[in-house]
Amino acid sequence: MSSKITPVVMCGGAGTRLWPVSRDTMPKQFIPLLGQESTFQRAMRLVSDASVFAPAIVITNAEYRFTVQEQLLAIGIFAQIVLEPMRRDSAAAVAAATELALARDEKAVVGIFAADHVVQDGKLFVETCRKAAVVAAQGRIVTIGIPPTHPATGYGYIRPGEEIGDGARQVAAFVEKPDAHHAAQCLLDGYLWNSGNFIFDAATMRSELEAFDPDVLEPVAEAVAQAKPDLDFLLLDAASFGQAKKISIDYAVMERTQKAAVVAGSFGWSDVGGWSAVWDLSEKDATGNVIDGRGYVLDGVNNLVRSDAALVAVIGLDDVAVIATRDAVLVTPKTKADKVKDMVALITSNGEAEAGAHREIQRPWGKYLSIDMGARHQVKRITVKPGGVLSLQKHYHRAEHWVVVRGTAEVTRNDEAIVVHENESIYLPIGCVHRMGNPGKIPLELIEVQVGSYLGEDDIVRIEDIYRRI
Structure with missing residues (x-):
């Protein structure tokens, strides 16, 4: 060669x-x-x-x-x-x-x-x-x-x-x-x-x-x-x-x-084609159980338990997979794990957003997690990487409140430039042009409360964006 x-x-x-x-x-x-x-x-x-x-x-x-x-x-x-x-x-x-x-x-x-x-x-x-x-x-x-x-x-x-x-x-x-x-x-x-x-x-x-x-x-x-x-x-x-x-x-x-x-x-x-394959490839305890995250098994063998958030307890079951995320739980015998694709198709046909979207969404500047949502409000936890900058944007249907819980935010609000520190907040009324960046050396974390008649992600009107998503 x-x-x-x-x-x-x-x-x-x-x-x-x-x-x-x-x-x-x-x-x-x-x-x-x-x-x-x-x-x-x-x-x-x-x-x-x-x-x-x-x-x-x-x-x-x-x-x-x-x-x-x-x-x-x-x-x-x-x-x-x-x-x-x-x-x-x-x-x-x-x-x-x-x-x-x-x-x-x-x-x-x-x-x-x-x-x-x-x-x-x-x-x-x-x-x-x-x-x-x-x-x-x-x-x-x-x-x-x-x-x-x-x-x-x-x-x-x-x-x-x-x-x-x-x-x-x-x-x-x-x-x-x-x-x-x-x-x-x-x-x-x-x-x-x-x-x-x-x-x-x-x-x-x-x-x-x-x-x-x-x-x-x-x-x-x-x-x-x-x-x-x-x-x-x-x-x-x-x-x-x-x-x-x-x-x-x-x-x-x-x-x-x-x-x-x-x-x-x-x-x-x-090809890690299903949860049974994940169990096969994983390190097991003395009873053949694989536990990833906050999981416990009592009187059960050869199980796969994975949880990204909630505490999962399994009693008296063998050869099952229990997979829990923040917004969805799957329970299946490992021998039926190849049916997961069919289940996703069923969930999708009923219009469930969880079929394809996580509550935590990655963005080039960091990520956000949807914590709570109602008819006229949504609460997110936003994390911005050091040097990360959100797009310059506005909304037609919602106002936002930002509360910084860690780090420092550099905020543009119309013609103002405002630095917001930990335990401080800022209000962004409907229609204002705004942007947020993290000028610091540690991740910026804040709680965002949205209030308005429409809270979809497509109510983001991007004016400028360093990541060229316009």
Whole structure:
């Protein structure tokens, strides 16, 4: 292998299988499910070995861009953050990654990795990638197959074909997620799980996209050519990108190409596809219970109890998952945890906001937590990072009262500039133009009380914004 792998980490999705912790406003890849770091941060550490990998590309969307940036800063890893203007499925993202990598190096080898998977043996993962890259450099698209440990029905499978050298085999067939009977047969026949991670020669991928789905490649190539810097991000051109065909890379290329190969990876892989998988991967006590947060189990074994806020007590139950957040509680047998996605669909169909939104919302300047809401009032706890500045804005339907409980706020109110210290407050009448920033070195915390006839977030009229959200 003459060049390093250009790792591309895909983190624009919003999964529901780990609801209520994972939601659209903060999906599972950014949540510390196992230990103190998110699966996205763990993935970035895996591809940071400079002897094998070039600087990474992260593909996400505008909604998650500041979360990506903040989590990268927290672990001290640099990456080029590329923003999709809208979701067009994985083929468009792979096409964009291919064009960006070829702009760096016409002989680039690219690795596509998911941000929400977990690898237990990082060294073996890197070595597997190195082997796959040698094969990819010969003009192949190499998928990483996982030797199955049980007849799983939640994964697609790969039927390996003839050996082609360097530890790789041709892909004889891709198999869609099977039923239990066929999954057991796949296990007996030596099939591999399809991890969805793959490594390819960029020029080969471009030619295959051009042959099989030019309706993906051509508009995406134009979107990359017309991309513009946006703060510290690269924003793909929306008009061009929006013309790309919406299709997965599996259907667009992988199941049609004759250049697919597979390398087996025995590095302890999981897509963390549900709460049962979280229990499997977690450290357990003597009774097999996993407790994360304020949880207690009495007369029960092999349970998963996770609470971000409320105290959770479980008595006399075995093999259940109890997941509690500030505004939602999930209780399910671990064997039925794959039904969580169906439950979210049911909740969504009934118009429940908790299906997709957390009460705590991340913003580029910090975060806010909705504490209480009534017909004409809402109470929030707002945290502003040192140096963070909210947009210059006004509201047509509400007034606000701010009470500083920690730190110092620098407030603009119409033509006034006011410094508000701890245990001081300020009133912002309806229609006034206002802004708040944290000039200090510690987080600014305040309680905001909104009063008015309409309290929706779309009653924010932004006039100026350093984060370019106008």
